[in-house]
Amino acid sequence: MPKVNLWLTTLVQSLSKLTIFIELIPNFVHFIGLNMNTEVFAARHIGITERDLPHMLKTIGVESMEQLIYETIPDDIKLNKPLDLPKGISEHEFLSHLNELAKKNKVFKTYIGLGYHESLTPSVIKRNILENPGWYTAYTPYQAEIAQGRLEALLNFQTMVADLTGMEIANASLLDESTAAAEAMSMLFELRSRQQKKDGAVKFFVSEEILPQTLSLLETRAIPLGIELVVGNHEGFDFSDEYYGALLQYPGKHGQVNDYASFVEKAKANEIKVAVAADILSLVMLTPPGEWGVDAVVGTTQRFGIPLGYGGPHAAFFATKEAYKRNIPGRIIGITKDTDGNPALRMALQTREQHIKRDKATSNICTAQVLLAVMAGMYAVYHGPEGLKYIAGKVHLQTKKLANTLENYGFEQLNTAYFDTIQVKVKNTERLREIAESKSINLYYIDDTTVSISLNEAVSDADVNALVSCFLESHELKEKSSANIELEEAIPTHLQRQAPFMEHEVFNSYHSETELMRYIKKLERKDLALNHSMISLGSCTMKLNAASEMLPLSWPEWGNIHPFVPVNQAEGYQEVLKSLEEQLNVITGFSATSLQPNSGAQGEYAGLMVIRAYHESRGEGHRNICLIPASAHGTNPASAVMAGMKVVVTKTDEKGNIDMVDLEEKAEKHAENLAALMVTYPSTHGVFESSIKQITKLIHDNGGQVYMDGANMNAQVGLTNPATIGADVCHLNLHKTFAIPHGGGGPGVGPICVAEHLKPFLPTNPVIETGGENAITAISAAPWGSSLVCLISYGYIKMLGTGGLTKATEAAILNANYIKGRLKDKFDVLYTGERGRAAHEMIIDCRPFKANGIEVTDIAKRLIDYGFHAPTVSFPVAGTMMIEPTESESRAELDRFCDALLSIRTEIDEASADETDNVLKNAPHTLGMLTSDSWSHPYSREKAAYPLPYVAENKFWPSIRRTDEAFGDRNLMCTCAPIEDYIEA
Template identity: 60%
Template sequence: MNKVYFQEKFEERHIGPSTDETAEMLGALGLESLDQLMDETVPAQIRTNASLRLPDAWSETAYLQRMRTIAERNRVFKSYIGQGYYDVILPSVIQRNVLENPGWYTQYTPYQAEIAQGRLQALLNFQTAVIDLTGMEIANASLLDEATAAAEAMFMQYGLRKNKAADTYFVSENIFPQTLDVLRTRAHSYGIKLLVGDVQQVPDTDVIFGVLVQYPAGDGSVTDYKGLVDQLHGRNISVCAVADLLSLTLLAAPGEWGADVVVGSTQRFGIPMGFGGPHAAYFATKDAYKRNIPGRIIGVTVDASGEYALRMALQTREQHIRRDKASSNICTAQALLAIMAGFYAAYHGPEGLKRIAERIHGLANLLDGALQHLGYTQYNGTYFDTLRVELGELAGPLRAEALNNEINLHYDGTIAGIAIDETTTYKDIEALVRVFAKLKGKTLDEADLAARAERIVPAIPEAVQRTSDYLTHPVFNSYHSEHEMLRYIKSLEAKDLSLCHSMIPLGSCTMKLNATTEMVPLTWPEFGNIHPFAPTDQVGGYMQLIGELDTWLSEITGLTKVSFQPNSGAQGEYAGLMVIRAYHESRGDTHRNVVLIPASAHGTNPASASMAGMNVVVVKCDERGNIDVDDLRAKAEAHAADLAALMVTYPSTHGVFEEPIIEICEIIHRNGGQVYMDGANMNAQVGFTNPGFIGADVCHLNLHKTFCIPHGGGGPGMGPIGVAAHLVPFLPNHQVVPVSGTDGISAVSAAPWGSASILVISHAYIAMMGAKGLANATRYAILNANYIKTRLESHYPVLYAGANGRCAHELILDCRAFKAVGIEVGDIAKRLMDYGFHAPTVSFPVAGTLMVEPTESESKAELDRFCDAMVAIREEIAAVEQGLADRADNLLKGAPHTVAAVSADTWDRPYPRSQAAFPLPFVRSHKFWPTVGRVNDSQGDRMLICACPPISDYETAEA
C-alpha cells in the first residue's frame, strides 16, 4: 500500500507479540505459521471457515470522533425521575485517580491478599461506611445492584426461616417496580410465593417467613417501622429494609428499629447513573448471619509477622468450592464502584455527607412549599428527597412544558414525582417552579421563594430522625482536602499489583489489555448522566450503541439476538437458564428441570443451575479432561423425560477444544434438552468458530474477559446472553422499560440494559479490531498459551492437551507431586509475588494445579519473564527435593518477602536476603514489594472483623 494511505491499526497496539517475536515463538513450537498452529489446535469440524461480517476496523482517533457523534444523540436533560437512580457529583480527585486509573481498574479479585492490601483496605472502608450508616453488625464488599441484593436478602431470609413449611414472602406494595420485578424472577425459580400489599396489614398466617419494606418508600414517603418490626419479630418473621444510604445520615438507621437485613445501592455516593450502571449494591445484616451472607466479605487478620493485614474472609463460601450448594451465584461484585463509593464517603466525611443530605432535603422542602403555594396538592407529608404532586387535567400540559425546559419527572397517572439530588441547585428549583407556575397562569415570585428558603421546616418526623453517630473512624475524618485524599488514594494504589506492573496469567479470567481509548467515552456526561428510565427519544446514542453491539455479538456468536440485562457472568448463566426454563414451560414441559454439567465445569454453573431451581446431574470426564461422551449419552437418555439443558464450557475448562462437541450438542437435542454454552472461554473462539455453529442454544459472554471491560478488582462485569431464534421471545423483559416481548421472563437485573455505560468499552474494542483483528486476537491468545506450554512442560507436567498436543488459550500446570516434599501450590503462588507476578488460577479446575492464561495482549518479553520466574521457582523446589534447602524453612515457605523483612537488622533465614527479594536480574530493576507477609486466613475466619478498627485502637496506639 502506498504510504500516503497508511493508517495505524489498533490491533497492532492490542496484540502483544511483534512480527519478529511471533516468528521466534512459532520456531519454538516447530511451526511455520499461525495458520498451521490453528489447524493443529481448532478441530476442523467446528471451524466456520467464514470471516465475520463486521464493519472495517476504525483507528483510535476515528473511533473517538464517531463515538462523539453517537454520544450527541443522547440528550442530557435535568433528571428528577429518582426511582433508585440520582444524578451525582463525582469528585474529580476520585474520577481521575480511581475511575480513570488503570492502577485501580485493571486489578483482579483479591484472592492473593498479600499483593492486594490497598484494594482490600478500600473495600473495608466501604463495608465500614455501610455498617455505620445502616446500624448493622456486618456488611459485604458489594453486590450487583439494589434489586438483586433484595433478591439475595429474600433467599437468605428463606434459608433462615424457623418454620420450614413457610413459603411466602410479603413485599411492600410501595417499593420500586424494578425491585419487585427481580424478586418475581428469583421467587419463581425457588417456588417462593410473593404476596404484595400494605405492610401495615401483613396477614396473620404462619406461611410468611419474611417481609420487605423500602425506606424511604418507593413513593418517597418516610414511615416509622419500629412498631411493625417488633410485631413481626414476635411472629418469627424476619424483616429486610431496602434503604437509601444517603438518607440514613438524617433518618434513623434500620438496625436501630430492628431490621434483620438492610440492602440498597451506593450509587448516590458519587457514581454516575450511566443509564443503569454499574453501581455497587450493599448488603448488611447481623453478625449471627455471617455464614449466610451472599457475596464477598473483607476481613481483618494478621500476617506471618503478626502485623495488621486484610483478606477476603470465608472464601470457602465461594461458589467455585460449594458449587450447587452455594448460598449465592454472585461471582462478580462491583468492587471498583464500591471502592469509589468508599472514597466518596471518606472525602466528604460524616459532616460532609450530612450537609449534602440536608441540602437535598432543604431544596425538596423549598419546592414543596412553593408548589403548594401555587395551589398544587403534594401528597408526601413526610419525605427525604421526593415529592408527589397531583396534576389532574394538567398532567399532559405539564409533561410537555417540562420537556420543553429539558426536565424529566417521574409520572404515575396524574401524579408527578420529583426527586431532588446532589446536583440540584437553587436555580434548578426556580426553573421547576416556573414550569409549574406557568401551567397555573402565574409567574415565579423570586422574593417569595427566597423568603421561603429562610424558613425551611424539615419534613422528617422526630421519631425517625437520626440521633446516633456514624463514620467516626479516622479514615472518614482525615482526608477532606484534595491533597490529602490524593495521597491516600495513591498510598493504597501502591500496595496493589495490577496490569500496570506485569501480566496477570489467570486461567479462565482473561486479564487482557483494557485499552485507554476504549475507556475514554466512559466518563463523558452524554453516557454517564443519563437516567435508565429517561424517555426513549432522549437516548438515541445508547440505542445506537446497544443496537450495533447486539448485531456484532450476534454475528460473533452465531446466535440471533443478545440481551444486555445480565450484569455479571453468573447473572448471565442464571438468565440463560431461566430463558430455557420459560421455553420449556411454554411448550407444556414444566417438568423439565434436570441440567447436565461436566465435572470440569466452572463452579458458577452448578450454582446458577441451583439458583434457577434445577437439579444438577454431573457428567464424568475422561483421563484427558474431556467430557465422557458415553456417560453423557447414558445420562441424557436416562433423564430424557426431564432433561432441561446441558451446561458446557468451550473450549473446556481444562483448556482443550473437545472434538466431539457437535455430537454432544446433538445428543442433548435428541433428548429434548437445550444447550447452554458458558462463554468464559470465548477468547479462543472468536473468528474461527461460534456457539451457534457448534449447536448451542444459549451463550453468555463475559464482556470483562473476551471483550475488554476491566475486571476492576472483582467487578464491574457484564454477562449478556445470546440466544437462538426460538428462544428470542423469552429474553428478559423489564417492568418499567419493556425490552422484550410479552413472553419474556421478568427482569434479572435492576436496569433494563444492565450496566449499560460500560458497554462503550466492548463496542470500542470490536469496532477498532474489526473482523481480521478479532480473529488475530484469537490466534495470538492460542499462540501465547502454547508458547508457555512449550517453555514450561519440561519443568511442570501439563495436564491436558488436544489431539495434536496443543492447548487452547489456557493450560494447566500440575504441581501435586511437590506435596511429597511439603510444597503446596499455594507456596508457589506466594513465591511468584517475589518475582513481581500475580499467581495463575490456583487449584481450579483441578486441586493442586495452576491454570495459566496469558491472553493475546502480552508480548514475548513478558511471557519470557513469567516463564523464567516459573523455571526459577521449579529450581527452588528442586533444592528442597535434593535436601539442599530446608523442607519447612525455604524460599517458598517464607514467601512473600516484604521490604520490612528483607531490610530488618536481623535475618535468621537459611537463604540470602538477595535471593529472597531479587531472585532474577529483571526483578531488581522492576521490583514490586508485597506490603504484608503471608496472611493468616484461619485466624481471620475464627475472629471475623469486617470493619475498620475502632477509634480506641488508634488511641491505644498513639498512647
C-alpha cells in the same frame, strides 16, 4: 575468481533468506501486517509482533499459524468465512465516532428517582480511581499479599455501609439494589430452617412501596424457588405463619418516609424476618433500619459519587446481622494477621465461594462491583460524616423549598414525611410533561394527575425555580413576588437519626484534595495490577483495557443519563447498545442478544431462565434436570439451582474431556425431564473437545437445550462460535473476552445470546420495555444492565474489526502454546487436545512437588517476589495452576513470566520436605523483612528479593507476608475496628 565465488555465495545466501522470508510472509500478513500502520488498533492491542513469530512457532513446534490453529480447533467446528463485521477503525476515528454519538444523548435535568439520582463525582476520585489503570486493571483480591490497597478501600466501604444502616456486618458490594433485594429474599428463605415453625412457610411479603424494577426481579427469582410473593400495604399485613419474610422500601418509591418500627416488632414476634431496601443518603438523616432490629438492609451506593451511566455499573450494598455471616451472598473483606503478626486484610470465609459449595452455595454471585464500591467508599472518606450531613441536608432543604413553594401556589403535596422526593397533584401530567421536557427537565409521572420529583446533590436554587416555573406554566399561574416561605419540618422527630456514624479515623482525615490524592496513591502502591505486569489468570482473561475504550466513560453525555429517561433522549446509547447486540449476534452465530445481565453469574442465570420459559411454552415445564460436567465453572451448579433445576453431575475422562459414555447414560436416563446441559467451551481444562457436536446432538435428541458458558470465548472469536458447536444459548463475559476491566473484582457484564427459538423469552424491564414477545421478568435493575461500560466492548469490537478480532484469538492461542512450549520440560501440562495443543489457557500440574514439601500455594506466593500475580490456583483441579496469557502480552513479558516459573522450578529442586526454611515457604518477602537487622535464613537476601536480573529494574514490594486465613475466620472483623479490638482478638 575468488570475487566471483564470493558474489555467487552471497547471492545464494540472499536468495535463501528471501525464500525463508517469502515462506513466512503469510504468517506476518496474517497476523499483524507488514507496514505496521500505527493507526491499526490491532497492532496496539495485540502484543506479538511479526519479529516474534518465527521464534515462537519454532518453540511450539509448528511451521505456521495455520498449522497451530489446525492442530488446536476441531475441523468440523471451524468457521469457513470471516466474521460479517466491518474492518477495524483507528482509535482517533473511534473517539470521533463516539463523540458524535454522544451528541445524540440529551442530558436533561432528571428528577425521576426510582433508585437513581444524579451525583457529583469528586474530580480527585474520577482522575485517581475511575481513570487510573492502577485501580481499574486489578484482579479480584484472591492473592491478599498484593491486594492490600483495594482490600482496605473495600473495608472502608463495608464500614460506611454498616454504620449508615445500623447493622453489624456488610459485604463488599453486590450488583445493583434490585439484585441485592432478591439476594435478601433468598437468604431469609434459606434461614427458615432455624425456625421450626417456618420450615413450610413460602410466602414473602413485599411492600407496595417497593421500586418497580425490584418487584420485577423478585418475581423472576421467586418462581423457581417456590416462593410466593404477596404485594400489599404494610399497615394491613396479617403476620400469619404462612410468611417467612418481608421486604420494605425506605423511603418508599415515591418518597414517603414510613415509620416501620412497629411493623418490625410485630414481625419479630411472629418469627418473620424483615429486610429493608434503603436509600443510603437518606440514612444520614433518617433513623437507620438496624435500630428497629431488621435482619438485612440493602440498597445502592450510586448516589455516592457514581455516574448514572444509563443504569450502571453501580455498587449495591448488603448489610445484615453477624449471626448470618455464613449466609451472606458475595464477598466479605475481613481483618486477620500475617506471618509476622502484623494486621492484614483478606477475603473472609472463602469457603462460601461457589467452587467449594457448588449447588449448595448461598448464591451464584461470585463478583462484587469493586471499582464502584471503592469510588463510593472514597466519596465517604473524602466528605466524611460532616460532609455527608451537609450534602444530605442540602438535598433535603431544596426538597422542602420545592414542596413548600408549590404548596404556597395551591398544589397539593401528598407525602406526610419525606427526605428528597415529593408527590404532587396536578390537573394534567401530560401538559406538565410537555412543558418540562421543553425546558430539558424529566419528572416521574405516576398517573394522569400525580407526579413525583426526586432531588439530588446537584440541584441548585435556580433548578428549584425552574421546576416551579414548569408547574406554574402548566396551570397558567403567575409567579408571586418572592416572599420568604416558612419551611415546615418534613421528617418527624422520632424518625430523625440520632446515632453517630463513620467515626473511624479514615473518615475524618482526608478532606483536602492533597490528602485524599496521597491516600489513594498509598493504597494503589500496595496493589499489583495489569499496569505493572502480566496477570495470567486462567479463565479470567486479564487483557489490555485500551485507554481509548476507557476515556468516554468520563464524558458527561454518557455518564449522566438516567436509565428511565424516554428512549428518544438516549439515541446515542440506543445506537451503541443495538450495534453491540448485533456485533455479538455475528460473533456467536446467534439471533438475538440481551445486555441486561450485569455479571457472568447473572448471565448464567438468565440463560437458564430463558431455557426454562421455552420448555414451559411447549407444555414441558416439568423439565428440570440440568447436566453439568465435573469440570464446569463453580457458578454453574449454583445458577442451575437458582433457576429451579436439579443438578446431575457428569464425569470427565482421564484426558479431562467430558465422559461420553457417562453423559449418554445420564441424558437417556433423564430424557423425560432433561432441561439443559451446561458446558464450557473450550473446556475449563483448556481443551477444544472434538466430540462437542456429538455432545450437543445427544442433548437435543433427549429433549434438552444446550447452554454454553462463554467464559472461554477468547479462544473462539472469529474461529468458531457457540451456534456452530450446536449450543442454544450462551452468556459472554464482556469483562473477559471483550475488554471491560476487572476493576479489582468488578464491574462485569454477562449478556446472553440466543438462537431464534429462544429469542421471544429474553428479559424485559417494568419501566422501559425490553426483550422478546414472551419476555421473562427482569434479571437486573436497569433495562440494559451496566450500559456505561458496554461502550468499552463496543469500542473493542469496532476498533479491532473482523480481521483484528480473529487475529486476537489466534494470538491468545499462540501465546498459551508458546508458554506451554517453554515450560514443557520442567512442568507437566495436565490436559491437551488430541493433537497436543492447548486452547488459550492450560493447566500445569504442581502436585508432584509435594515430594519436596512444596505446595501450589508456595509457588503462587513466590511469583510475587518475581513481580507477578499468580495464575489461577487449584481450579478446576486442586494442586494445579491454570495459565492464560491473553493476546495483549508481548513476547518479552511472556518470556519474563516463563523465566520466573523456570527459576522457581530450580528453587523447588533445591527444597526439601524436611527443611521448611526456604525461599518458597517464606514467600513473599516484604521490604521490612529484607531490611530488618536480623536475617537467619539459609538463603541470601538478594535471592529472596531479586531472584532474576529483570526484577531489580521494576521491583514490586508486597506490603504484608502471608495471611493467616484461619485466624481471621475465627475472629471475624469486617469493619474498620480500632486497633485495640484487633489486639484483643
